[in-house]
Amino acid sequence: xxxxxxxxxxxxxxxxxxxxxxxxxxxxxxxxxxxxxxxxxxxxxxxxxxxxxxxxxxxxxxxxxxxxxxxxxxxxxxxxxxxxxxxxxxxxxxxxxxxxxxxxxxxxxxxxxxxxxxxxxxxxxxxxxxxxxxxxxxxxxxxxxxxxxxxxxxxxxxxxxxxxxxxxxxxxxxxxxxxxxxxxxxxxxxxxxxxxxxxxxxxxxxxxxxxxxxxxxxxxxxxxxxxxxxxxxxxxxxxxxxxxxxxxxxxxxxxxxxxxxxxxxxxxxxxxxxxxxxxxx
Ligand SMILES: [Zn+2]
Numbered sequence: 021x022x023x024x025x026x027x028x029x030x031x032x033x034x035x036x037x038x039x040x041x042x043x044x045x046x047x048x049x050x051x052x053x054x055x056x057x058x059x060x061x062x063x064x065x066x067x068x069x070x071x072x073x074x075x076x077x078x079x080x081x082x083x084x085x086x087x088x089x090x091x092x093x094x095x096x097x098x099x100x101x102x103x104x105x106x107x108x109x110x111x112x113x114x115x116x117x118x119x120x121x122x123x124x125x126x127x128x129x130x131x132x133x134x135x136x137x138x139x140x141x142x143x144x145x146x147x148x149x150x151x152x153x154x155x156x157x158x159x160x161x162x163x164x165x166x167x168x169x170x171x172x173x174x175x176x177x178x179x180x181x182x183x184x185x186x187x188x189x190x191x192x193x194x195x196x197x198x199x200x201x202x203x204x205x206x207x208x209x210x211x212x213x214x215x216x217x218x219x220x221x222x223x224x225x226x227x228x229x230x231x232x233x234x235x236x237x238x239x240x241x242x243x244x245x246x247x248x249x250x251x252x253x254x255x256x257x258x259x260x261x262x263x264x265x266x267x268x269x270x271x272x273x274x275x276x277x278x279x280x281x282x283x284x285x286x287x288x289x290x291x292x293x294x295x296x297x298x299x300x301x
Contacts, residue, residue, distance in 0.1 A: 023068060024228060027182025029160050031072060032222045036061045038088040042186055042222055043069050044179055047158030049078030053177055053186050053222070055092030057119070059136045062092035078157065081164065082145055083188025083224060084174040085110035086197070087117035093143035102153070103145035104166055107173035111144050125282050169206030170196060170224075176213075183217055189224035193233035195272045195283050196225075198290030203245055203297055210238045240271050244294060252298045262291045 022035040023043075031043045038061075042053030050073050056062045069077070079100035082090050085107040093101055110116040123129065123137050152165035161180040168174055170190040177186040189196055190209060214234060222228050244265060251261045269287045274280045 023072070026220045026222060026228055027179060027184040030179050030182045030184045030222075032228055033065065033068065034222075034227055036065065039224055040222055040226075041065055042177075043072055044160060044162065045073045045075075046078065046160040047075075049073075049075040049157070051078055051155070051157070051160075051162065052080045052096070054083055054089040054188075054224075055080060055095070057088045057091040057123075057137055057140070058133070059140060062095060062140075065092070066095055079147075079155075081162075081175075081177055082107055083177070083186060084171045084190075085117055086171070086189065087119035087122065087137075089188065089224065090117055091119065091137065091140045091142065093145075094141045097143035100147050101143060101145045102147045102149075102164070104173045104175050105148040105150055106171075107175075108145045108148045110171075110173055111142060117142065122282070126279070127281070128276070128279075167209055168202060169209045170198075171200045172202075178216075183219040184222060185213070185216065185218045185220075186222045187213070187224065191221065191234055191237055192223040192225040193229050193237060193272075194226040195269075195274065195287075197286060199286055199293065201290065201293065203241065203294050207238070207241055207245060210234065210241065214238070240268070243271075244268060244291065245298075248291060248294050249298050252295060258292055258295045261295045262288050265291045 023031050023033050026032050029045050032040055034040045036056055037058050039054055039056060041056060044051040050069060056065055077096055077099055079102055080093060080096045082103040115121060123134050155162040163178040163180060165176055167176045167190045174188050174190045214231060220228055221230055247265055248261050251264055269284060274283055
């Protein structure tokens with residue numbers, strides 16, 4: 021663990037395996053952003069937040085339904101777990117968190133770790149919303165709204181007093197998973213994000229950053245979009261577009277050795293999905 025103070029009330033930890041987590045300290049208790057998935061890390065983060073404040077956890081907010089952001093919910097199941105309605109709808113499906121889909125293929129995990137992840141009980145969000153939600157917690161106000169892009173369940177969380185934005189995986193300064201993405205919506209979202217008044221962005225993965233990294237990420241998606249569109253318009257087949265765009269996998273370093281093969285496979289899958297979106301009638 022390595023907690024970073026991102027704003028007057030806002031903390032983040034980006035050192036855990038899998039995803040970033042946030043903690044906002046308010047007069048009415050702590051708000052946790054996402055809950056990790058490796059069992060010891062879930063418990064470690066819980067110990068760390070208890071050192072940050074003594075008012076207890078007021079609520080958990082899940083940025084979207086993917087396993088690396090929701091499996092630690094079980095620790096807070098008696099309280100409020102807030103998410104988009106689509107997050108709830110995904111999570112009630114068998115493997116809706118996509119835990120087995122991803123964890124099974126992690127080459128850096130022992131079978132023991134995998135089994136312990138599969139055994140975690142899933143605590144569903146118990147408060148959901150469609151468009152937006154405001155939380156007024158004494159000295160801190162949070163604005164939460166549907167973002168989309170990365171997934172249908174993706175939301176943004178904005179800490180008004182600190183101007184800190186939690187984007188979940190709809191922005192991350194590294195390779196995103198794009199297997200459930202809507203690319204047109206995603207680019208629209210990111211361009212709107214550029215216009216926001218933000219002091220810091222806590223992405224779903226990788227380092228706390230700002231608009232420079234956001235612009236770099238937009239260029240990545242924009243290149244994918246433009247190149248695939250041009251090829252598709254020139255009559256290239258789906259598999260040809262996938263092959264042609266493969267060099268873009270080098271746009272960001274493939275950092276985690278346990279995920280390299282997943283990322284290559286997923287990148288092909290994502291370009292296919294983009295082709296389908298571009299050619300949909
Ligand atoms: Zn995700």
